[in-house]
Amino acid sequence: MRIYKVLFFVLCLFLLTSAGKKTDKQKIYHKGWIDFNKNGAMDIFEDPSQGEDERVADLLSQMTMEEKTCQMVTLYGYSRILKDELPTAEWKNSAWKDGIANIDEHLNTIAFRPKTENQYSFPYHKHAEAINTIQKWFIEETRLGIPADFTNEGTHGLCHDRATPLPAPIGIGSTWNKELVRKAGEIIGREAKALGYTNVYAPILDVARDQRWGRILECFSEDPFLIAELGTQMTLGIQSQGVASTLKHYAVYSIPKGGREGNARTDPHVAPREMHQLHLYPFRKVIEEASPLGVMSSYNDYDGVPITGSRYFLTELLREKFGFKGYVVSDSDAVKFLTTKHHVAEDYKEAVRQVVEAGLNVRTNFKTPESYLEPLRELIQEGSISMKTIDARVADVLSVKFKVGLFDQPYVENPNSSDQLVHTAKDETFAKQITKESLVLLKNENNLLPLDIKNLKNVLVTGPLADEVRYAYSRYGPANNPAVSIYQGIKNYGGEKLNVEYAKGCDVIDADWPGSEIIPTPLTQDEQSGIEAAVQKAKESDIIIAVLGEDEKRVGESRSRTSLGLPGRQFQLIQALYATGKPVVLVLVNGHPLTINWENKFVPAILEAWFPGPSVGDVIAETLFGDYNPGGKLSVTFPKTDGQIPLNFPCKPGSQASQPGEGPNGYGNTRVLGPLYPFGYGLSYTTFEYSDLKVSPKTSQVQGDIQVSFAIKNSGDREGDEVVQLYLKDEVSSVTTYEFQLRGFERVHLLPGETKTINFTLHPDDLALLDKDMNWTVEPGTFKVMIGSSSEEIHLTEGFTILNR
Secondary structure (H helix, E strand, O other): OHHHHHHHHHHHHHHHHHHHHHHHHHHOEEOOEEOOOOOOOOOHHHOOOOOHHHHHHHHHHHOOHHHHHHOOEEEEOEOOOEOOOOOOHHHHHOHHHHOOOEEEOOOOOOOOOHHHOOOOOOOHHHHHHHHHHHHHHHHHHOOOOOOOEEEEEOEOEOOOEOOOOOOOHHHHHHHOOHHHHHHHHHHHHHHHHHHOOOEEEOOEOOOOOOOOOHHHHHOOOOOHHHHHHHHHHHHHHHHOOOOEEEEEEEOOOOOOHHHOOOOOOOOOOOOHHHHHHHHOHHHHHHHHHHOOOEEEEOOOEEOOEEHHHOHHHHHHHHHHHOOOOOEEEEOOOOOOHHHHOOOOOOOHHHHHHHHHHHOOOEEOOOOOOHHHHHHHHHHHHOOOOOHHHHHHHHHHHHHHHHHOOOOOOOOOOOHHHHHHOOOOHHHHHHHHHHHHHOOEEEEEHHHOOOOOHHHOOEEEEEOOOOOOOHHHOOOOOOEOOOOOOHHHHHHHHHOOOOEEEEEOOOOOOOOOOOHHHOOOOOOOHHHHHHHHHHHHHHHOOOEEEEEEEOOOOOOOOOOOOOOOOOOOOHHHHHHHHHOOOOOEEEEEEOOOOOOOHHHHHHOOEEEEOOOOOOOHHHHHHHHHOOOOOOOOOOOOOEOOOHHHOOOOOOOOOOOOOOOOOOOOOOOOOOOOOOOOEOOOOOEOOOOEEEEEEEEEOOEEOOOOOEEEEEEEEEOOOOOEEEEEEEEEEEOOOOOOOOOOEEEEEEEEEEOOOOEEEEEEEEOHHHHOEEOOOOOEEOOOEEEEEEEEOOOOOEEEEEEEEEOOO
16 A cells, blocks of 8 residues: 555656646746746746847857767658657757757658658648647757757759749849849748748859859859859848848869869869959858858868868958858768768868868768767867867857847747738739740740740640649759649640640650760660651641750769750750651750750741740749740850850950961860850840930049940830840959950840930959959959940940059
């Protein structure tokens, strides 16, 4: 009997203790503040009226070494590292029992990755509630209650189930529309906030200078100024919604030797001056103008020193010169590569020491947090890393958490409202509009486009990408949005007015690809039959719409190419279609700029679609039949052949020049000259006229602004967009600089016959160069303003002079 009394007493005590704990947890929430450390008093770090520096210092003073180091590592979300959708009892024994810096991609669902699917990603309010539940665990079940930063990708739209989709960044770059990109950032930020994410890994500021590189489709452009302008707007848009924007991939990541990546060591061969003028320029400008709260360090080296282990890049440049005030998170494997790829550390522990000393705040990798925490704590305990250094790294992380309000409002306030805030009807309209504006008309011989539906009866839509939609999704964008293929979109558009037929023609690649690019192989019987079937339908059609290019397996991360022609049997298909004598419209779906020389010479109309959003079918149909007038411009150069690479804008004087026809030394005609399509190029269904260029003042001091204005008129009979481009040439400089550089642009919508006056202001920074001592300076001399519709089509020029004091 006595034992039952004892057990009854213990049970009562347990119930009372549990009730007390529940009451204690409820008591930490006060009007206007939260008692994160559960001591019953408002500490400085818990007081919203205190300054950020004071709050960070107070919290740091209360943290143990274990708690501090937990703020230096990422926990990858569900199905990657974290096996649980929601907190479990085992979490009290986990590495994150003392907190965590961030949790990445938790419960988001990634396209075509079934393991990431979960019950909480949709409807949207379920995800907000799930994130609140996890955040509640960190606040209530860890000693100091430090909230977690929930991170997610956002380069093609927020990487979440059925969020608002965007085209690939190379398509976004082709819009040349700053207002549109700002709005895209706002949508990404708003959706992130509504779903419980507090940090978005976007935008990508890599300068894409090698057209073979697999990730070129993830970049806005090859030009640093265009990237900086669009990147600034994207960052401002994201952070206007109260979440952090993390820039990718810092630094000099996008120019690996030979365009090679994947298992290859990324080995950029870039001179210091070029590095600052091209590859670091967007990061510097966006940090100065938009104050992003995050930067992702890349896994490449520069001049033998891994970026993620470089104090010069992570501290001296990023913080001391550029003024960055957020935290640096590593790209996956960036720390490990110090030992496994770069071989500058004898083991992983030494790699950890190097990156922490360099300035890395948070390690992200597809490994458990313990894999980083254990060597990091050993280094601290043995005195190889000082607590002063640890405090500095952790302070940066805490500072961002204070900035985004995690210590003032750590939860999604109204999860139910998320269903009205994510991918709204207006957002879908916007997604369709940005996809439209990403289209670039490359050729339109004899105004074949737009097609007149009244004059057509039979239409063939053919090609391996004609009835495909997988390319409209991205590992770095939303999943599960309904998509319309180009064939289906044209069929829907035509309705009963058109007989729209489909023939695949061929696959994207052949069985021997990419080897067949260097050793051609004969068509198989099935391949020949597929092309013949398409040709037969083509002969019975009034117009042929061929949808060719690359799918999602031919371009992207670790998917660089050695040749940029149409892969597989697509070239044989387009030749066979052309040979029918029927008019052909080529719609390109691709991520790399392709060397479509034959196609450009013979196919009368070519429309570049890049990797568009899921509304691609409707968008292409409306464009081909004239409901929409394409007005995008190329943000990268199309070379004629792989052998011309590197071939970019901007370039140094003479670096892309022709050969001499005669002379005392070598001369001749041995190579192909010039780009297939230059930077900034794009056609329209209408025409435009430029006039009345004014530059004032004609003389100025080095710190003065220069005002530029001119008129642009729609001289055609259709409304349309023109991207006006301002280029600046420094006539004589103390060091060799670029032939001319982009220094202004604006996308202008004009009705038929309408004229608008465009105004630009050139600031001293627009005139600056790196002098012999590697200092940014404005030199006295003559400058030429060049107004054009591409980098090769200059319509107006005028000069001005900067005086020598």
